[in-house]
Amino acid sequence: MAKRFTIRHQTGFTAIAAACFVLLYLPIAVLVAYAFNESTSVSEWGGFSLRWFVSAWNNVQVIDASIRSLKIASSAAIIATIVATMAALATTRTRAYRGLTFKYAFINQPLMVPEIVTGVALLIFFSQIKVATGYSGLGYLIAAHTAFCIPFAYLPIRARLENMDLTLERAAADLYATPWKAFRRVTLPLLWPGIIAGLMLAFVISLDDVVITEFVKSGGQDTLPTYMLGQIRRGITPEVNAISTVFLLLSVVIVTLFFFMSRKRD
Amino acid sequence: MATAAEIEKQAEAREVRNRWLLSAPALIIILLAASGPLLIVLLYSFLTPGPYGDVQWKFSTEGWISVILERDIFDDTLAFASAHLTIFWRSLKLAIMATVATLIFGFPTAYFIATRSERTRDIWLFLITIPFWTNLLIRTFAVLQVIRNEGIINTALLNLGIVDQPIQMLYTDFAIMVGMVYVYLPLMVLPLYASMEKLDFRLVEAGYDLYATRWQVLRRIIFPMVRPGVVAGSILVFIPAIGAYVTPSVLGGGKNMMFANLIELQFGQGRNWPLGAALSITVMAIVMVALLVYVRNTSSSEVRHG
Amino acid sequence: MNLKSMSTAVGLALLASTSIASAAGELNIYNWGNYISPDMIKKFEKQFDVKVTVTDYDSNDTALAKVRQGGTGFDIAMPSQTFIPIWIQEGLIQETNPGQMENFKNVSPEWANPDFDPGRKYSVPWAWGTIGVVVNTDTYKGPADSWGIIFDTPDELKGKVNVVPEMNDVIFAAIKYAGGEQCTEDKAILKKVRDMLVAAKPNWIAMEYNTIEKMGAGDFKATSDWNGSALRQRLANAAIHYNYPKEGYGLWSDNVVVLKEAKNLENAKLFQNFMMDPENAAMNSAFHRYANGIAGSDKFMPADMKEAPEVIIPEAVKAKGELQRLCSPETQALYTKIWTELQK
Numbered sequence: 042m043a044k045r046f047t048i049r050h051q052t053g054f055t056a057i058a059a060a061c062f063v064l065l066y067l068p069i070a071v072l073v074a075y076a077f078n079e080s081t082s083v084s085e086w087g088g089f090s091l092r093w094f095v096s097a098w099n100n101v102q103v104i105d106a107s108i109r110s111l112k113i114a115s116s117a118a119i120i121a122t123i124v125a126t127m128a129a130l131a132t133t134r135t136r137a138y139r140g141l142t143f144k145y146a147f148i149n150q151p152l153m154v155p156e157i158v159t160g161v162a163l164l165i166f167f168s169q170i171k172v173a174t175g176y177s178g179l180g181y182l183i184a185a186h187t188a189f190c191i192p193f194a195y196l197p198i199r200a201r202l203e204n205m206d207l208t209l210e211r212a213a214a215d216l217y218a219t220p221w222k223a224f225r226r227v228t229l230p231l232l233w234p235g236i237i238a239g240l241m242l243a244f245v246i247s248l249d250d251v252v253i254t255e256f257v258k259s260g261g262q263d264t265l266p267t268y269m270l271g272q273i274r275r276g277i278t279p280e281v282n283a284i285s286t287v288f289l290l291l292s293v294v295i296v297t298l299f300f301f302m303s304r305k306r307d
Numbered sequence: 308m309a310t311a312a313e314i315e316k317q318a319e320a321r322e323v324r325n326r327w328l329l330s331a332p333a334l335i336i337i338l339l340a341a342s343g344p345l346l347i348v349l350l351y352s353f354l355t356p357g358p359y360g361d362v363q364w365k366f367s368t369e370g371w372i373s374v375i376l377e378r379d380i381f382d383d384t385l386a387f388a389s390a391h392l393t394i395f396w397r398s399l400k401l402a403i404m405a406t407v408a409t410l411i412f413g414f415p416t417a418y419f420i421a422t423r424s425e426r427t428r429d430i431w432l433f434l435i436t437i438p439f440w441t442n443l444l445i446r447t448f449a450v451l452q453v454i455r456n457e458g459i460i461n462t463a464l465l466n467l468g469i470v471d472q473p474i475q476m477l478y479t480d481f482a483i484m485v486g487m488v489y490v491y492l493p494l495m496v497l498p499l500y501a502s503m504e505k506l507d508f509r510l511v512e513a514g515y516d517l518y519a520t521r522w523q524v525l526r527r528i529i530f531p532m533v534r535p536g537v538v539a540g541s542i543l544v545f546i547p548a549i550g551a552y553v554t555p556s557v558l559g560g561g562k563n564m565m566f567a568n569l570i571e572l573q574f575g576q577g578r579n580w581p582l583g584a585a586l587s588i589t590v591m592a593i594v595m596v597a598l599l600v601y602v603r604n605t606s607s608s609e610v611r612h613g
Numbered sequence: 614m615n616l617k618s619m620s621t622a623v624g625l626a627l628l629a630s631t632s633i634a635s636a637a638g639e640l641n642i643y644n645w646g647n648y649i650s651p652d653m654i655k656k657f658e659k660q661f662d663v664k665v666t667v668t669d670y671d672s673n674d675t676a677l678a679k680v681r682q683g684g685t686g687f688d689i690a691m692p693s694q695t696f697i698p699i700w701i702q703e704g705l706i707q708e709t710n711p712g713q714m715e716n717f718k719n720v721s722p723e724w725a726n727p728d729f730d731p732g733r734k735y736s737v738p739w740a741w742g743t744i745g746v747v748v749n750t751d752t753y754k755g756p757a758d759s760w761g762i763i764f765d766t767p768d769e770l771k772g773k774v775n776v777v778p779e780m781n782d783v784i785f786a787a788i789k790y791a792g793g794e795q796c797t798e799d800k801a802i803l804k805k806v807r808d809m810l811v812a813a814k815p816n817w818i819a820m821e822y823n824t825i826e827k828m829g830a831g832d833f834k835a836t837s838d839w840n841g842s843a844l845r846q847r848l849a850n851a852a853i854h855y856n857y858p859k860e861g862y863g864l865w866s867d868n869v870v871v872l873k874e875a876k877n878l879e880n881a882k883l884f885q886n887f888m889m890d891p892e893n894a895a896m897n898s899a900f901h902r903y904a905n906g907i908a909g910s911d912k913f914m915p916a917d918m919k920e921a922p923e924v925i926i927p928e929a930v931k932a933k934g935e936l937q938r939l940c941s942p943e944t945q946a947l948y949t950k951i952w953t954e955l956q957k
Contacts, residue, residue, distance in 0.1 A: 049422040058419035068449030124333040131329035132447035151341040153594045156552045162344035171684025184371040196539035197498040203535040234504045238497040245439035260641040260686035261666040271646020271669025276825040286440040293438040295435040311883040358942040359699045390957040560819030575674040576780045609932035
């Protein structure tokens with residue numbers, strides 16, 4: 042065991058990793074601290090207070106927007122991850138076939154267009170559908186988010202698949218496992234870290250999107266980022282810090298749950 | 308009787324068909340909600356700007372011409388649109404630097420996570436993404452709070468007597484870089500982790516047995532094995548970074564345009580949608596070609612085993 | 614996981630024929646963010662038994678682009694004066710005739726018959742204000758009633774000036790400082806404007822919107838800004854002073870209009886009338902911190918706004934204010950080039 046540890050060691054890597062975690066959490070700590078600030082400003086400390094939590098709680102618009110953000114992000118991330126996994130399986134570990142490069146470029150295409158352009162294009166396209174059908178629900182936003190989340194889910198999954206060992210799957214096939222069974226019992230577990238990475242990326246990317254959402258949203262469909270965007274000219278209140286703190290707390294709760302669940306399974 | 312070659316050919320055709328079916332949902336969603344509507348943009352790039360935004364249905368190549376050439380508003384001469392190139396170059400430079408910086412910081416971090424015990428790995432991974440449950444804007448504002456003159460770094464330095472004047476970090480290129488690394492780090496770490504997690508340490512061990520130094524092991528054994536992750540991570544950082552403008556403007560002060568600002572200006576106050584459309588197709592084409600070249604070069608030298 | 618929203622996405626096509634019924638008691642408002650008093654909304658909801666939904670936009674251009682495409686489901690929007698002629702011309706808004714409504718008598722005379730909507734056939738005043746120069750008098754004690762603070766920055770303020778990056782506002786101010794008229798196409802003036810802007814930029818520290826925060830904390834010592842924003846800065850720091858530039862300053866006004874595609878037309882009209890009530894208008898002003906154009910609302914205004922020099926334009930400088938107009942597309946194209954040159 043001790044020997045393995047030294048094998049894995051690379052000089053300076055732990056220090057850089059530590060620096061990264063500090064870099065990641067220092068601003069977050071400040072953000073959370075100012076959520077408890079009494080003063081209206083996010084730069085001057087006016088004493089401890091819960092006023093921004095209370096005020097956010099009473100602000101229907103910001104609460105609705107937050108819930109809507111979570112709804113869209115979880116729907117889009119899950120759909121995107123499922124279809125991206127399928128696409129990754131279809132485009133890796135194969136001899137080149139006609140259309141392979143095309144598929145690869147096509148799947149990554151949403152990455153390459155500045156958001157404003159996709160936003161304007163979708164505005165024009167979806168508006169026609171909205172007017173023609175009269176339906177103006179969240180479906181448009183989920184579809185748009187799913188589309189730009191696909192490459193973010195696809196790339197890590199593909200990276201994982203690319204040089205994954207085929208021996209086990211072959212062995213399963215030799216033992217007369219059906220393709221589905223072989224996939225579920227062998228490929229999927231091996232692929233899992235890639236899927237989790239892809240899912241998490243897709244989720245946070247969807248949570249972040251502002252420009253495309255701004256153009257696609259209909260009445261009453263603000264998400265937290267578009268709500269903030271709307272406030273830029275008028276000034277953003279620490280309510281947003283409070284909401285973000287709640288989001289962070291929520292993510293910590295989910296992580297903890299995950300941790301204990303996986304412990305139980307062991 | 309079918310020859311073996313024919314059977315193989317049939318099997319191959321079947322496999323290709325299955326692979327198309329398997330990728331169909333992703334392709335359809337992208338077609339409907341991303342690529343398809345872009346045809347509208349392509350069409351718009353060949354029309355005439357409407358007086359107050361939008362377009363008039365009159366064919367024109369003016370949008371495309373003004374990507375490269377520009378009529379001087381004062382002496383009416385036609386000249387190379389150097390402003391567009393300057394702005395594109397700024398975005399490109401930033402994207403390259405951001406990719407290199409996130410790789411420098413992200414690689415060791417992903418390696419650190421991948422070498423933790425199996426059970427704690429997911430926790431470390433989540434720790435990387437937790438800050439990203441807030442959104443881009445608030446995350447960037449949080450960085451701003453840390454590095455501004457009244458921020459905690461300067462306050463600490465002043466109180467410790469290390470400096471007697473706050474160091475101006477905000478509104479500098481340094482601030483932009485810190486912000487970019489901060490914002491794009493998980494896009495690099497997650498794909499890297501996905502390909503490192505299954506790293507075969509027996510090969511590393513073999514390397515050491517052959518008296519390789521740590522650096523040689525890293526460069527000759529580990530790096531080639533995780534190359535797909537490096538490729539994926541670089542793409543995920545580089546391409547969005549070309550379109551970045553929130554982080555540069557909040558931390559850099561917004562005095563200089565990024566390429567995305569230039570495009571946005573055309574769809575907004577500039578009211579020149581055809582030019583905006585042509586500019587975005589140009590950048591898309593450049594990035595697409597670069598991507599294909601990059602992927603082709605990196606996957607030909609890929610390590611395959613199994 | 615959210616099965617419901619997932620099936621919404623998947624079943625998008627199936628939903629084609631159904632439409633969301635427009636309940637009698639709804640009103641969908643499309644507005645700038647953080648610009649509408651929640652208390653006033655509650656009052657309206659209670660008074661008329663209507664459920665109000667507010668959705669935000671970040672710029673006039675976004676709002677116009679979206680409303681032009683249609684299908685958004687909004688009933689009401691608050692475009693600025695420069696954009697209202699476009700909305701009218703393109704048939705995006707309804708002639709609800711606020712000029713004939715019961716509360717119209719309260720509209721103050723200077724806003725009762727504006728150029729952008731003669732006879733008030735479409736729009737109702739929401740908020741109006743000015744664009745001037747804000748200076749922290751601890752840093753700079755000299756006279757600051759000039760765009761020179763921005764375009765010919767005094768030494769004390771070099772490297773401490775911010776410019777709010779609104780293209781049209783900045784060009785307007787620069788033209789005034791160069792001695793021209795708004796929307797000018799005079800090449801001599803514009804050349805002066807461009808050279809002046811390019812020369813002034815190195816003295817600026819930033820071009821951003823976040824002025825309330827940064828002026829308050831001291832990152833900026835001077836900025837171009839809207840008056841309501843300046844008021845909030847002064848309330849946080851008494852040394853901050855709003856100035857009306859003597860070369861001429863811009864006036865703006867946002868107005869309540871009813872969209873052509875409004876599904877809740879009657880409620881939208883009720884809202885227009887509601888906004889012309891002095892008490893309601895004052896309630897809204899107390900929130901967004903701008904004047905509202907409704908006579909008699911001053912007595913309901915919060916104390917810190919009643920005499921505020923940012924809200925009440927002093928008599929001496931009143932004549933220098935000029936309502937900003939929409940420039941012709943050709944002129945706008947020139948300005949865009951100057952702007953690109955400035956920010957390249």
